[in-house]
Amino acid sequence: MGGPRPRTLLAALAIRAGDIVPLDRLTDELYGTAPPSDAANALQGQVSRLRRALGDASLIEFRPAGYLLALPASQVDAHRFASLAAEGRQALERGDAQAAESLLSEALRLWRGPALADVALPDHATRLEQERSAASTSLVAARVRLGKAGVREVRDLVARHPLDERLRGYLMQVLHQQGRQAEALQAFEDARALLADQLGADPSPELRAVHLRVLRGQTHREPPAQLTSFVGREEELRRIASLSSRLVTLTGPGGAGKTRLALQAAGPGAIFVDLAPAKDVAAATLQALGLKETALEPEDRLTLALRDRDSLLVLDNCEHLVVQAARLAGHLLGTCPSLRILATSREALGITGETLCPVPPLDPEQSVALFTDRARLVNPAFARDRHTAAICRELDGLPLAIELAAARTRTLTTEEISQRLNDRFRLLTKGNRAAAPRHQTLRAVVEWSWDLLSPDERDLAACLATFSGGATLDAVEEVCRHDVEVLDALVDKSLVEAADGRYRMLETIREFCSEHRRVDAEHAAYFHDLARRADPELRRRDQVRWFARLSAEHANLLQAVEWATAHEPERALRLVSDLSWYWYVKGSRTEVQGLARALLDRVPEQSTEEYAVLLALAAPERVQEKLLELRGPIRQPFVLVAWAMLTGPPDPSAPRTALQDEVEGSEDPWIQGLIGFSNAYLAWATSGDRPRAVSESRAALRRFQDLGERWGSAQVLDVLANLTEDPVEALALTDEALRVVGELGAKEELAELRGRRADRLLDLDPGQAERDYLQALELAAEAGLSATRALAHAGLARIAHRGGDPARAEALLREARRELGFGWMHAAAQQQVDEVLSELAGTPGA
Known part of the structure; x- marks a missing residue:
């Protein structure tokens, strides 16, 4: 551009492309506080140099008020970036994370280095860098919602903006989405320490809310990210949004798009339960919430987890478990006043309070729009023609059928597709006229796709249909005995979906293919192995x-x-x-x-x-x-x-059994570790030999740590925390136990250990003990551990009593007694509740 000043002049004009930049503004930006004596002539000279460098003098126009760059803003990267970033943020605000991710990624790809490098316009450079940072943050937000954000990507942003609590929250969410709960919780502690040190402030309510969701495991099963755009259904979305019913069921035939509509209506944050591979609705819902099962009935455990939450539960593919789904929905709606349920099913659940929202076929305009969108995914040059509407009409506007047909535009013309569909539908409708029209139409589409497969592809498709919930490549190769090239062909032909290293079929296609061949014996042998x-x-x-x-x-x-x-x-x-x-x-x-x-x-x-x-x-x-x-x-x-x-714990006076002798003589290092710390603890409980118990427990811990086994290590660490007489050491041992079970995601152990951590803090830091008891209550509610909740209530009662609030202490003890049930674990909890009662009774005036 002929030197630094022409470059700066071009940048100053480009930033305001299409607008007149006043002469005095240009002079200030070129020369700062030391302009030449004849600034006007000097500026004109720089304009002349720039025009020569550009090779087109008409690009720089002179106006009485100043100069302008005669280019549309869309041809300047800075303006294009700002426009795309704004559209991306708007898409994110609308809840369309897929569009936001696409727009923001395109915006950030325009950057090739620092803003206005080698140009002396610091104010503009700072503004552009701030916009770039904001766009990067919004992109991370979109990818977090889609489940696509990477830990390194977010950590890099956190390193550049360490006090940005939004980024800290995104880092915690991404870590938890990847199953790294312990790291997510540590990220919160790091943020809390930094904010206290640098700003003297606590984490914001928003960051604390993310922390609570991580503790509860609420990010485990959010609605899955969608890889294609959402087309049509504006009327159905408006209807769903307008309904006040707490149970809305989307009904319609297979392939009508019920699941996709439910995901679009639910948005991020909903709890998604895919019932297609499930055999038990309550158990599948527990898994979606990341909860373990205990002796408590699953329905009651779900009530504990959901009764205080304002949540949307999406029950997808209810039709094969409709009675179970209806029973669970009725139970949860009756016990969880803030819960809403959005269900999809081929038939109504049939319970009081249900509002049905039929999902009809797409109208002709939406059908053609969907076909065109999906066809361009496989054939970018596709253009709709007179056959496009005919195909959609033949397919009755069913989205699945339209998508399958559109995938064939990669190798067939629309005329050829139309002719094939006409043949198949005519043949099928002349068959069983008593069959439901939706079954006729959908079967015709799937059967037509089946007829286009080679013999090897058909064999593999039938075999793959045996798998419930998809399969890895290794499982497909081992059970089905086909090369990966055949599998790739099924993916290309839209009969199989490939994502996250697994291969899945849509349920409708899987049902059709499974009629032709099953390999259950081979499937069972593989998964047994x-x-x-x-x-x-x-x-x-x-x-x-x-x-x-x-x-x-x-x-x-x-x-x-x-x-x-x-x-x-x-x-x-x-x-x-x-x-x-x-x-x-x-x-x-x-x-x-x-x-x-x-x-x-x-x-x-x-x-x-x-x-x-x-x-x-x-x-x-x-x-x-x-x-x-x-x-x-x-x-x-x-x-x-x-x-x-x-x-429960063995009675030392009871006769020994052959099983006890066998177990204690086992050479298995895991069993040796288990028996070692169990015997050590029992010996201490009966004889009081603490040094021996500590020594033998540490030997057991070394066994587990040599194996790299977290569950056993946590058990021994908890025993050592009980044995030590140093409260600080007990706390450190408990924290280590929490860390290792956190890596396993064992919610029961996390709840129990959090409660015991509070016990060990009771005399050291009552405020932190109270916070730990409250966390233990929340985790125990999620895990359905009523005995652990009783112990936490008893601990809180002790804190209230020591703080001079006997009325609250008594109320908390009543809550504790309500949680108690039967069994030796509840009996042990009852003993601790009684101890607190005795403490209260021994206080004058209590």
Whole structure:
């Protein structure tokens, strides 16, 4: 551009492209506080140099009031950026995170370095950098809503803007979305410390709300991100938004777009429950909330988790579980006054208070718009023609059918598509006229897609339909015995969706394909092998990854158990045993109880470890007698945990059993660690030999830590915290236990340990103890742990009593007593409640 001043002049004009820039403003920006004596001539000279450099003098126009750059603002990157960023922010405010992400990404791609580099316009550069930062933050917000944000991306922004609480909140959400709850909680603590140090302030209510959602696990199952734009349905969206009913059910045929409409209406923050692969509505809803199962009924646990929350629960694909869905919806709406439910189903739930919102076919204009949009995804040059409307009309405006047809524009013309559809529909409607029209139409579309497949593609599609909840590439190759190229072809032809390393079919397509061939025996064998390989890894260093892998295959594992129960009960018995530890830690015992009971009817009684595991799941009242028959060796730790859960701490005076001798002689390092710290603690409780108990517990801890096993490490750390006489050390040990169970996402242990942390803070920091008790209450409500809630209420009562508020203390103790039930754990909690009662009774005037 001929030097720094012509560059600065061009930048000053470009920033205001299309507008006249006054002469004195240009002089100030070129020369600052030391302009030449003849500033007007000097400015004119710089304009001449710039015109020569540009090669087109007409681009710089002189007007009586100043100069202007004769270009539309859209041809200047700074203006284009500002326009796209503004559109992106507006899309984000409308709730369209997909559009916001696209617009903001395009805006930020216009940047090639620092703002106005090598140009002396510092005020404009600062403003542009601030706009860039704001756009980057908005982009992160959009990606967080879509579940696409990366930890490094957000951490980089936090490093540049450490006091920005919005970015701190986004970092916590992204970490939690990736299952890194402990890191998310630490990110909050880091923010709290920095704000206190730098500003002398506490975290904002918004950041505290994110912290609470992470503690509650509420970000675990939000509505899934959508990869295509939403087309049409304006009238249905307005109707849903206008309804005051707390239960709205979207009804319509398969392929009508009920799920997509529900996701659009729900927006971010809703709790999404996909019932398509589920067998139990309450259990699936617990999983969506990230809750473990306990002895409490699932419906009551859900009430505990939801009764104080203003939430929207989306129950998707209810039709195959409509009675269960209706029962759960009625229960939750009756017990959770702020809860709203949006359901999708091919039929109404049929309960009082339900409002139906039929999802009709798209109208002709929307149908053509949808076809055109989806066709351009596979064929960017696609242009609608006279056949486009005919295709949509032939497909009755059903979105799924339209999308499948549009995918074929990659290889077929619209005329060829129209001809094929006409043949298929005519043939099918001449068949069973009694069939529902929606079944005729949808079957015709799927069948037509099926006819276009090669023999290998058909075979793989039928095989893949056996999987419930999708499959990994390894599972597809092992069970279906086809190359990845065939799988890719099914993805290209829109019969299979590929996302996050898994391959899934739409349920309608899966149902059709499963009619042609099933590979249930191979499927059960594969997932039995996976469970067998995974079980020991769940107690080793790589346990977090293996828990995640089994969680991703949860529906397939249940399907394998169900099929094996009916066809290979002995395999089912071994498979249930191999899965028992996974089910225990993740809290799925109630969900699998029905399957376990069905298997119990299919296998003969036997004195085996596998049968004892089955009894613990199906008929726990019978398991204690069976445990006395076991001789070992014990391979499955769930046997030991079930033993402890059902019988409580062993009586030292009771006769020893063969199982006790076998367990204590086990060479399994995990079992050695478990028995080591258990015996050490019991010995201390009976003999008071604290040094020996500490020594043996630390030996047990080393065993677990050598294995990299977090659950066992947390148990021993908690025991050591009980044994130490140093309150500061007890607190540090508890914090370490909380950290390791946080990595596993074990909500029961998190609730219990948070309560014990409060116990240990009671004499050190009553204020923090109170906050911990309140957190324990929230976590215990989520996990359905009434005994833990009773203990937390008792702790809060003790704080209130010591603070001179006996009335509140008594009210809290009444709450504690209401939480108590039956069993040895509740009896232990009752003892602590009684201790607080005695403390109150011994106070004058209490």
